[in-house]
Amino acid sequence: MVWVLFLLLAWGIAAVACTRLCLAAVRAAAAERQESVxxxxxxxxxAFLAGGPARVADLTLVSMARQRRLLLAHTGWATVVDPSGRDEMEQSVxxxxxxxxxxxxxPVRTAAATADAVRRLADRLVRAGxxxxxxxxxxxxxxxxxRSATLAVTGLGAAALLTPGPTDVPRTLVAMWFALPLVLSLSCLALARIEARPYSRWASPAGQRLLSALTRQADDAEADRRYLISVAVRGIRAVGEPELRAAFAHRDRTG
Known part of the structure; x- marks a missing residue:
């Protein structure tokens, strides 16, 4: 009865994953009702709401490079031109x-993303809702x-059906038993797709609304701020200067 062990494991994986999704959805709904500043x-x-700590580090590097206070070479090296940081993020870099x-x-990007300044920024945004x-x-x-649980249940079901050995249960019935946790997982995914989009790792629903409003208003900002807003929202994909793009591309290949 090896298939029973596989079935219990499939149910356990599906139940834990679906429970976590339900709890996360409840927390997200509570956060949406929370008043924000x-x-x-x-x-x-x-940058933090759009891409987290790493995005903050990237924005700081790009901003300093555009102001000629930091040189980002196409070889993947950063050189300080002006050692006086204008804020705590620049000082962290x-x-x-x-x-x-x-x-x-x-390593500069990694260290800046984990600096105390970014953690304090995150704490302020969390407190603000x-x-x-x-x-x-x-x-x-x-x-x-x-999604991973769905794949795991499918794999366990296939393994149970392909495992040789005596069994008093027809293969069709075994497949039907494994279809139950599979249906549970797929149903949770369908409900999440309908009710809980868009997903965000960093921004709360209130933060997402502010980001959306800022994106719509970005066209009215001055050119330099509009450029930096684009970098903050989209990341290094929005970097237009060839040398800067080369510097970050080199970082991606080696990092």
Missing amino acids: ARDLTLYEV IGAIGPEGQSRIA LALPEAGTTVASAVRQV
């Missing part, structure tokens, strides 16, 4: 580069878990 977002806040004033971009807390499972990650 109505205010304008800074570029760093936009300069500190990550080190006293020699030069470092590869990948605009960002999701790190603790707990988000809807986006829960959906990924249910």
Whole structure:
């Protein structure tokens, strides 16, 4: 009766994943009802809500490079031109580069993304009801878990049907038993797709609304701010300068 063990494992995987998705959806609904502080977002806040700590680090690097206070070479190296950071994010980047004033971009980006300045930024956004807390499972990650559970249930069902050995239960009935947790997982995915989109790892529903409003208003901003808003929202894909794109592309290949 090996198939029974496979069935119990399939049910366990499906039940845990679907429960996490339901709990994440409940937390997201509670966050949507939570009152948020109505205010304008800074570029760093936009970057965090759109892409998390790594996006904040990328925005800081791009902003400093455009102001000629940081040189990002196409070889993947960052060189400090102006050692005076204008805010704590820039100071984190300069500190990550080190006293020699030069470092590869990948470790700088990693260090800046995990700096205390970014954690304080995240805490402020969470308190304002605009960002999701790190603790707990988000809807986006829960959906990924249910998708993985669906594949696992399918694999376990196939293994149960293909495993040789004596059994008093017809193969068709075994397949029907495994169809139950599979239907559970697929139903949760369908409901999540209908009720819980769009998914976000960082922004709460209130934060997503502010991001959407800012994106619509970006065309009215001055050129430099419009450019940086685009980088904050879309990441390095929005970088237009060939040298900067080469620098970040080199980081992606080596990082």
